[in-house]
Amino acid sequence: MNIRNIAIIAHVDHGKTTLVDKILHHTNVFRDNQETGELIMDSNDLERERGITIFSKNASVQYKGVKINVIDTPGHADFGGEVERVLKMADGVILLVDAFEGPMPQTRFVLQKALALNLKPIVVINKVDKANCRPDEVHDSVFELFFNLDATEEQLNFPTYYGSGKNGWFNDSLTQSEDITPLIDGILKYVPEPKIAEGTLQLQITSLDYSTFLGRIAVGRIARGSIKENQPVSLMKADGTIKKTRVRELYVFEALGKKKVTEVLAGDICAVVGIEDFGIGDTIADFDEPEALPIIPVDEPTMNMLFSINNSPFFAKDGKFVTSRHLRDRLMKETEKNLALRVLDTDSADSFMVYGRGILHLGVLIETMRREGYELTVGQPQVILKEVDGKKCEPYETLVVDVPQEFASKVIDLVTRRKGEMLIMETKGDMQHLEFEIPSRGLIGLRTQMLTGTAGEAVMAHRFNDYKPWKGPIPGRNNGVLIAKENGTTTGYSIDKLQDRGFFFVDPGEEVYKGMIIGENNKPGDLVVNPNEGKKLTNMRASGTDGATSIAPKTLMTLEECMEYIQHDECIEVTPNNIRMRKTILDEEERKRQQKVMKADSVG
Missing domain, CATH: 2.40.30.10 (Translation factors)
Incomplete structure (x- = not known):
């Protein structure tokens, strides 16, 4: 039977999963009256919520008597381990590129892997219906990228299709076609049949x-x-x-x-x-004469985090799996299918060191576990250091930022403060395109600051590059935090009186405990406050005489934002219903003692 194996590769958000949807619909995989929805291949709840592909998936369609195996791959750098493996199953790749953004760091990474495996590329320039799109310029920059990656003469002679996945058309020219038939015909024409060697299984x-x-x-x-x-x-x-x-x-x-x-x-x-x-x-x-194929190398993890059991006063309030045995079994089970993940035991029976590709990679694991009913505590993410030629080295990444011109100076300032060096600055339409080389440590917490500083306009992407010499200390969070003084329920009266100290992560009526982080201080340095104080009601001051309190709503933070926010002496308590930040040592006196010991050690 005729077979074509093709992988779809692209940078995150360039439209891979939407294209797979259109191929499935066009080849009549579904009945005419079947409700399918969008992003069919993103079947995992987390993938649907975040709008990203996390796991590579296979589907197959029949077209003109040919079976086409389609492999949808993740576009995010943290899940690069998935892409490296599945490309081994393909004979050709569809390289999808946004008609405005052009090639991005992840595009370069996946294309490099595909060319090294000598896969036949078909370039698809997607989203040509977008405002400000520049398909001809993008085509030239894709050709330049192929050339820079030492593509062969045959690979440089790639076919190009233009279109809009959302509107369901692709053509080999910029004129709109009725549907995606030209592209599927192109797959049959350009992607070779699998090369089959003689021999045993x-x-x-x-x-x-x-x-x-x-x-x-x-x-x-x-x-x-x-x-x-x-x-x-x-x-x-x-x-x-x-x-x-x-x-x-x-x-x-x-x-x-x-x-x-x-x-x-x-x-x-x-x-x-x-x-x-x-x-x-x-x-x-083969059973009698076995011959092995070369091993697939997978990039090493670049970040680690300490996973521990939940030891807060709210232990086991809403989780099903709370013991260290539960935690260990679940992490070991994850390593079986998550290639870029490593788990090591520590000196403590209740803690495990988990190594991953980045904050999103580890964040998705934690989020999946809490949805399954696990309770755990996770520490601050740390980059993995190596010794190369006797020098202490750390991972560096290529960071690409597209931002409106008026915010470019703000972005450059933020990145250079975190030891980043600018490599490229060019104008793309109304946007400024900036490329930096930055230590991976500098990226932790950068996204939140970047979006605040650019009114949410910055588009950031980064990709692991190499290990290079240590760049020295990088400044962390500027402000301190507000810490709860004792266990109890927060009151509107108390929070109203404390609003001039900073902003809060809790609302009135929430349960808090001693040592829990309940807000951010306006100034550097941590502040212990009492958010549980009730209003004293006497005959002189009846309940209705004061003006009604006006309290700003609490600041909501996602799991990844919390991971980027916490410092070395803080951790995150993750349960099925709550994500809370806290000090690792809950008792204030104990924290002060610990700080004195650390100061004495550093002086000594």
């Missing part, structure tokens, strides 16, 4: 699925040979060991689901059930 596991009934499911593309149901096979692991096992069931992808089959031939992507203890990159090979 070889299937590299590039992804995994999980089912409560079937357990862990290995997903990959058959490089050569064929695989059958109940066939005895060898599992060749990354450490060189070979394990004899048997295939229990086989599935191929059909539309958005899987179809059970008895045999799959080389070139197709399939899911294998029944293999135990496999890892990503392992090879399923």
Whole structure:
């Protein structure tokens, strides 16, 4: 059977998942009267809420007698581990580029991986119906990017399609076509059929699925040979060991689901059930004469966080899983399918060090766990340091900011204060395009400041670059915090009297505890306040004589914003219903003692 394997790659928010929707609709995957909604492939609740793709997914469609396996990939740099693996399953890529923004850092990263694997590229310039779009300039900058990445003569001769995924048309010129037929015809024309080598079975596991009934499911593309149901096979692991096992069931992808089959031939992507203890990159090979495929390298994590059990006074108030055993089992289970994640035990039985690709990568894990009913405490994110040639080195990232011209100086000031260096400054339409090289530490907390300083107009993107020498201390949060003095319920009377001290993260009537962070101080330095004080009512002062209090609503912060906000002596309490910031040491006297000890140590 004719097969084409194609991955869709792009920077975050350039329209990959919308394009997959249009391909699924155009090839009649759904009944005419079927309600499908939008962003069909983003099936996870978190993906739908955030409007981003987190996990790569497979679908397949039939078109003109050809089976097209479509792989939707994440566009965010924190999930680069997903992209690196799944490109191994493809023979061609659709590189999607926004007609206004042009190539972005993640575009460069995924394209570099695709060209290195010698995949056939098709460039699609999306959103040509947007105001200020510049498709011709973007086409030139894409060509320049290919050239800079040492693309071959054949790769430089890429076909280009223009269109609007939202409006459902793509054409090989800027004239509007009726639908996306020209693009799907282009996939059949330009993407080669899978190259199949002669020899016995070889299937590299590039992804995994999980089912409560079937357990862990290995997903990959058959490089050569064929695989059958109940066939005895060898599992060749990354450490060189070979394990004899048997295939229990086989599935191929059909539309958005899987179809059970008895045999799959080389070139197709399939899911294998029944293999135990496999890892990503392992090879399923012939039983008698096994040969392994090269291991898939995955970029190392750049950030770590301490995950601990919840030890606040509100422990186990709204979580189902609260013990260290629950926490450890859940984190270990996550490492089975989340390649870029590492979990290490610490000196304490209640704490684990978790390593990931960035704040969003770790944030998505924490958010998923709290929705499953876990309670935990997480510390401040820290970058991972390495020693290179005897020097202390830290991770650096390429940061790209597009911002209206009047805010450009503000952005440059914010980034240079955090040890960033400007590499490129150019004008794109009404926007200023700025590129910096900045230590990863400098990015923690930068997004909030950037959006405040540019009235929400800045568009930020960053991508891990390399390890370079340590840049010295970077200033953290400017202001201190307001800390609750004792356990109790906040009152409107008390918060009203404290409003001139700063702004609050709690409303009247909320339960707080000693050591909990309830607001931000207007000045540097922390301030312990009592938000629970009630109004003294006497005969002289009846309840209605004072003017009604006017309290500003509390400032709501997302999990990622809290992770960027906290300092080294603070942590976040995460439960299914609440996200609270607190001091690691809740008792004020104990905190002061600790500070004295630390000062004495630093002087000594």
